[in-house]
Amino acid sequence: MKKILLAHGSGGRLTGELIRQAFVPAFENPELNELSDSALLPNLPPGQVAFSTDGFVVEPTIFPGGNLGEISVCGTVNDLAVAGARPLWLSWALILEEGLPLEKLQVFVDGAKSAAAQAGVQIVCGDTKVVPRGKGDEAFVVTAGIGVVPPERKLNDKRIEVGDALIVSGTVGDHGATILACRHDISGLELKSDCGPVNRLTEALFDAGVDVKVMHDPTRGGVATTCNEAAERGGHRLVIEAKDIPVSTATRAVCELLGMDPLYLACEGRVLAWVPEAQVDLALAAWHALPEGAGAVRFGTIHERTPGTVPVSLRTAFGGEQPVDVLSGMDLPRIC
Amino acid sequence: MSEDLDLAALRRSLEDPAAGGAMLKRIEQLASELDRPITLMEVCGTHTHSIAAAGLRRLMPSNVRLVSGPGCPVCVTPIGWVDRAMALAAREDVIVTTFGDMMRVPASHGTLEESRASGADVRICYSTRDALQIARDNPSKKVVFLAVGFETTAPTIAAALEEAEREGLPNFLVLAGHKTIPEALEALMDNEDVKLDGLLCPGHVSVIIGSEAYQPVAQAGLPCSVVGFAPNDVLVGVAELLAQLVANKPAVKNLYSRVVRPEGNPAARALLDKFFVQTDSDWRGLGSIPRSGLELRSEYAHRDASLLEVELPVAREPMGCRCGEVLQGTIDPPECPLFGNGCDPEHAVGACMVSSEGTCAAWHRHERLALSAPQS
Amino acid sequence: MCLSIPMKLVEGDEFAAVAEVDGVRREVSLMLLPQAAKLGDWVLVHAGYAICQVDEDEAKQTLALLHEAAEAGVLDWGSKK
Numbered sequence: 001m002k003k004i005l006l007a008h009g010s011g012g013r014l015t016g017e018l019i020r021q022a023f024v025p026a027f028e029n030p031e032l033n034e035l036s037d038s039a040l041l042p043n044l045p046p047g048q049v050a051f052s053t054d055g056f057v058v059e060p061t062i063f064p065g066g067n068l069g070e071i072s073v074c075g076t077v078n079d080l081a082v083a084g085a086r087p088l089w090l091s092w093a094l095i096l097e098e099g100l101p102l103e104k105l106q107v108f109v110d111g112a113k114s115a116a117a118q119a120g121v122q123i124v125c126g127d128t129k130v131v132p133r134g135k136g137d138e139a140f141v142v143t144a145g146i147g148v149v150p151p152e153r154k155l156n157d158k159r160i161e162v163g164d165a166l167i168v169s170g171t172v173g174d175h176g177a178t179i180l181a182c183r184h185d186i187s188g189l190e191l192k193s194d195c196g197p198v199n200r201l202t203e204a205l206f207d208a209g210v211d212v213k214v215m216h217d218p219t220r221g222g223v224a225t226t227c228n229e230a231a232e233r234g235g236h237r238l239v240i241e242a243k244d245i246p247v248s249t250a251t252r253a254v255c256e257l258l259g260m261d262p263l264y265l266a267c268e269g270r271v272l273a274w275v276p277e278a279q280v281d282l283a284l285a286a287w288h289a290l291p292e293g294a295g296a297v298r299f300g301t302i303h304e305r306t307p308g309t310v311p312v313s314l315r316t317a318f319g320g321e322q323p324v325d326v327l328s329g330m331d332l333p334r335i336c
Numbered sequence: 337m338s339e340d341l342d343l344a345a346l347r348r349s350l351e352d353p354a355a356g357g358a359m360l361k362r363i364e365q366l367a368s369e370l371d372r373p374i375t376l377m378e379v380c381g382t383h384t385h386s387i388a389a390a391g392l393r394r395l396m397p398s399n400v401r402l403v404s405g406p407g408c409p410v411c412v413t414p415i416g417w418v419d420r421a422m423a424l425a426a427r428e429d430v431i432v433t434t435f436g437d438m439m440r441v442p443a444s445h446g447t448l449e450e451s452r453a454s455g456a457d458v459r460i461c462y463s464t465r466d467a468l469q470i471a472r473d474n475p476s477k478k479v480v481f482l483a484v485g486f487e488t489t490a491p492t493i494a495a496a497l498e499e500a501e502r503e504g505l506p507n508f509l510v511l512a513g514h515k516t517i518p519e520a521l522e523a524l525m526d527n528e529d530v531k532l533d534g535l536l537c538p539g540h541v542s543v544i545i546g547s548e549a550y551q552p553v554a555q556a557g558l559p560c561s562v563v564g565f566a567p568n569d570v571l572v573g574v575a576e577l578l579a580q581l582v583a584n585k586p587a588v589k590n591l592y593s594r595v596v597r598p599e600g601n602p603a604a605r606a607l608l609d610k611f612f613v614q615t616d617s618d619w620r621g622l623g624s625i626p627r628s629g630l631e632l633r634s635e636y637a638h639r640d641a642s643l644l645e646v647e648l649p650v651a652r653e654p655m656g657c658r659c660g661e662v663l664q665g666t667i668d669p670p671e672c673p674l675f676g677n678g679c680d681p682e683h684a685v686g687a688c689m690v691s692s693e694g695t696c697a698a699w700h701r702h703e704r705l706a707l708s709a710p711q712s
Numbered sequence: 713m714c715l716s717i718p719m720k721l722v723e724g725d726e727f728a729a730v731a732e733v734d735g736v737r738r739e740v741s742l743m744l745l746p747q748a749a750k751l752g753d754w755v756l757v758h759a760g761y762a763i764c765q766v767d768e769d770e771a772k773q774t775l776a777l778l779h780e781a782a783e784a785g786v787l788d789w790g791s792k793k
Contacts, residue, residue, distance in 0.1 A: 317567075466760070
């Protein structure tokens with residue numbers, strides 16, 4: 001049996017086999033092993049419940065630095081982590097295309113397993129459906145996750161104040177650039193998605209005693225869109241220093257080839273944090289101590305939002321300042 | 337050549353504010369010697385974009401104005417042409433292949449992006465070679481490439497046609513929409529409403545047509561400098577134009593000699609000539625310009641997508657749109673009543689807003705600060 | 713419609729080659745080049761085609777002039793070229 005068949009989604013014997021042979025051994029935990037209609041979970045630790053969901057339709061499903069399985073876990077873990085939550089449990093629902101090689105499914109399962117282990121979360125429930133060939137683009141995944149925000153953590157865009165600093169945990173746009181490169185036959189040894197769980201990074205800031213005002217993960221729409229949304233909600237004005245934006249050489253080369261801007265490309269393993277100016281060094285030191293935070297830098301400052309100013313602007317090397325908008329439509333590779 | 341070309345060092349110095357600052361000082365000196373309003377024009381979407389992104393306009397002396405001309409090929413493509421592209425996409429037997437820039441251009445009824453959402457087979461290609469491959473992979477379909485662009489891009493379509501001919505690939509066709517710069521420059525110079533003092537010539541178009549192609553413009557009295565796209569490339573070019581004005585010696589100065597030669601690229605032009613012939617062409621907002629377009633030669637009728645049967649709507653220009661004047665540099669985008677007021681990159685009414693290198697889009701993205709409160 | 717970047721030819725033959733810049737690679741066609749290129753040449757790549765060779769001497773001159781400008785604080789390009 002080497003491919004996914006429609007019968008795998010029917011709920012019958014083949015479905016059961018698939019679950020017991022592919023999923024349970026990978027995600028091994030008491031709640032999942034019960035295989036009942038709902039996962040019955042232990043009581044939550046004190047704090048506020050955080051709940052997040054995401055759908056994953058990445059194409060190609062396997063790319064340098066990750067795969068659909070990994071990203072499906074990291075996406076939801078990271079949404080919880082940047083809200084200040086400690087992620088606990090995930091659901092993992094698959095919609096598979098008839099004809100998907102089992103080998104590929106195994107790659108996704110292994111990716112989800114390793115990401116979950118890295119993040120310290122359990123996948124406690126799931127679902128499998130199969131759609132006819134041609135209707136499914138290999139596989140789609142939807143995950144939902146539960147975490148708890150300890151009571152003392154208060155993260156909110158409105159807490160951002162004039163003088164605060166914006167830091168990022170590493171180079172920007174790597175995931176988006178890698179995906180585009182795959183789609184346009186561009187290769188490179190250094191080209192790699194940044195896909196990975198960020199909860200160690202978020203916890204490190206709290207452990208170091210940083211008064212984090214708010215955090216976000218710059219996924220779709222990139223850093224530019226995420227910062228605009230934060231500035232709109234928070235009512236402040238962010239000025240980004242162009243020379244301080246960390247971009248990897250490979251990502252920059254892909255962007256130049258295709259006419260893209262790294263500020264608008266997705267990251268899947270980075271954190272943006274707004275912190276007090278006085279604690280920037282403390283925060284960066286906490287991140288630099290982790291491999292996934294080695295490239296962390298400070299690249300923006302909060303100013304007052306006076307009437308007529310734009311929420312986010314870029315200060316360029318030539319001393320000018322330009323507005324940075326949200327992503328408009330889809331950023332299309334340009335020829336112009 | 338003993339050492340390897342240090343590209344990284346070159347790139348850094350082309351963006352180095354210290355060198356840029358030096359050139360700005362020179363520009364200030366020359367501008368004050370001239371002591372009158374000066375208008376310099378660029379005619380390349382990539383220049384529009386890079387000038388806006390580096391904020392160079394605002395750094396110019398108060399009497400020097402940088403304007404954008406009709407340099408964005410997407411912006412000057414007539415609505416009727418895009419209507420035809422969409423009608424082709426609606427045919428069951430056609431796969432439309434295109435550069436990304438065309439996807440969101442508003443035609444009479446929607447965009448190619450919307451066509452795709454409604455089921456048309458429209459695919460974005462980085463290169464015409466990708467389209468050739470799509471043609472090989474889909475022998476039962478006609479693969480039509482939307483050939484938009486100036487002389488930098490047109491040879492790549494000619495090369496694809498050459499490959500298709502050599503290989504005997506019958507289902508690769510082209511909807512010809514290329515336009516040529518020198519003829520557009522002539523028309524601009526003939527237009528009394530357009531008052532220019534100097535021309536920043538498009539660096540990559542010049543790679544193909546050569547720096548000598550601008551001699552007629554210089555001989556008509558307009559200083560020309562051929563420049564690349566980095567901030568310091570542009571600043572060097574501006575300084576050169578001002579110096580020519582001070583000396584009252586208009587000429588063509590090639591400042592992009594690392595890739596532009598006086599004679600350009602004859603091989604590319606020969607291939608263009610093999611497949612295309614010059615024709616009078618409609619430029620959106622500017623009207624018809626003689627000999628400014630390229631159409632497929634009749635012996636390649638079998639590759640001409642404009643000969644395929646389609647139903648065309650009556651072409652509809654949006655009301656109130658002043659793209660035409662923006663394209664000639666006679667008004668700046670904020671002077672159009674629709675700018676930021678119904679027309680923005682998300683809801684583009686005219687083509688100048690849709691392409692990220694259209695003058696209006698570049699202003700909207702990068703220049704709004706100049707229109708608002710003082711900077712910190 | 714001009715987006716082009718310099719890349720170095722690292723693999724291939726007279727018709728099709730692989731070009732690389734900053735560790736990133738793509739196949740390019742050499743069909744449009746006016747003269748035959750060889751491995752190690754820098755070419756300007758536009759939409760998957762090499763449209764010309766980069767003149768390395770001219771590039772180095774530009775580099776030198778820009779350095780001078782940065783040092784001197786004022787540039788008089790006209791007297792140099």
